[in-house]
Amino acid sequence: MKKYHFFGGSMVSACLLAAVLPLSVSAAEAQANCFEGNTKTALCSASDLSALAIGPGMPNLSINDRYADYQWGLKNDGEFQLVQMTASFRSLDSIYGQRKGRSSSISLPDLEPGMLEYQSKVIQAVSGIDINILPAWDQYDEKAPEEKRQVVVAVIDTGIDYSHPELQNAMWTNPGEIPGDGIDNDGNGYIDDIHGWNFYTNSPTLYSGTEDSHGTHTAGTIAAARGTGGVAGITDNQYVKLMCLKALGGPLGIGSSDSVIRAIQYAEANGASICNLSLGTSAYSEELAETIKNSRMLFVIASGNGDSKGQGYDTDVSPIYPASLPYDNVISVASLLFDGNLAASSNFGAVSVDIAAPGSYILSTAPGGSYAFMSGTSMAAPMVTGTAAMVYSYRTDLALGDVKTALLASAKPLESLSGKVVSGGMLDAYGALNYGFNPE
Secondary structure, three states: OOEEEEOOOOOOOOOOOOOEEOOOOOHHHHHHHHOOOOOOOOOOOOOOOOOEOOOOOOOOOOOOOOOHHHOOOOOOOOOOEEEEEEEOOOOOHHHHOOOOOOOOOOOOOOOOOOOOOEEEEEEEOOOOOOOOHHHHHHHHHHOOHHHOOOEEEEEEEOOOOOOOOOOOOOEOOOOOOOOOOOOOOOOOOOOOOOOEEEOOOOEOOOOOOHHHHHHHHHHHHHHOOOOOOOOOOOOOOOOEEEEEEEOOEOOOOEEEHHHHHHHHHHHHHOOOOEEEEOEEEOOOOHHHHHHHHOOOOEEEEEOOOOOOOOOOOEOOOOOOEOOOOOOOOEEEEEEEOOOOOEOOOOOEOOOOOOEEEEOOOEEEEEOOOEEEEEOOHHHHHHHHHHHHHHHHHHOOOOOHHHHHHHHHHOOEEOHHHOOOOOOOEEOOHHHHHOOOOOOO
């Protein structure tokens, strides 16, 4: 059985806004806890060698969302910094570090805590490396409600904390099912599938706790409520709804090709038009490939997070599935850092990867009504999914195939992406919204 796993790192820990933000913590309080003086750079401790840090930008994205200033992928004002701390020398303390106390044998003395010299590398954000969402929001909001298309997005992932205040109104609801009555009211073979279905355990339970962090984070990027106090999702969730299809589970976020196939079939049968797949494997499945090829949906898929050492590689040479499937209804997405370069871990491919989007240190919703940073192509894919849903909702003159064309043709060219992705550029929401169209 082929195993699928998600393409996102664990939640970024340490000093970056304390990583997980409860609703009760204000941005000002979080900043006071994490930053010194007037700097916008947070340094991780010497014991935590993860690449951490970044302070808030200017309050110019969504003023009623107190954490929106940290969403550089939506509005990058150049204020962010990433500081990576690395040891100058290798420590051998761990070889003997478990030996403590006296014994009757002749032995080395107990070791003192190791003292290492650390070097820092600073990566500075570049203003304008974002998806250009503000003018897209303005244009979208001006259109009359009756002129916008309702869109259902299938999130095939881990589960989603659909009780999160930012996501409560974003969930698709099965109109033919009565909650909690234990009856398959609509006769589709699934009992109490109110907001979707759990194909990992074959049950209606969509949320089990922290194992569903990845799907919850993905959901927030696409459709978190804008202007309600936390973060801003890309789409307006009055018009874009999320269908939760849990196909990955457990502490490692692993599932099977069968669970993904059944989730795709459910999504299409129940009205989804766009599907986010922040998952993948190096193993090819003919059945999964045929399921995607024959689907009417548009699939936005993470290109993958590199090899065992975290180094991105060329998927033209070493494919990742389903991102590398060469179908017209597939968009493969690479991950961009806020300086305009591909993230070191992001896969790429001049033929097999279509576009890049912000995917490093992305702040979004997390289980328990909180917020967290995560990094990876898993975070870049929902940026494209959210934009695709916005375009499809606004541009009722476009078919789904046209939406893919709009996204790729309007991508913002970046020299760093030349020869790395098909479009040669990064996602531009406003450009996609107006592709081949004059709103005047």
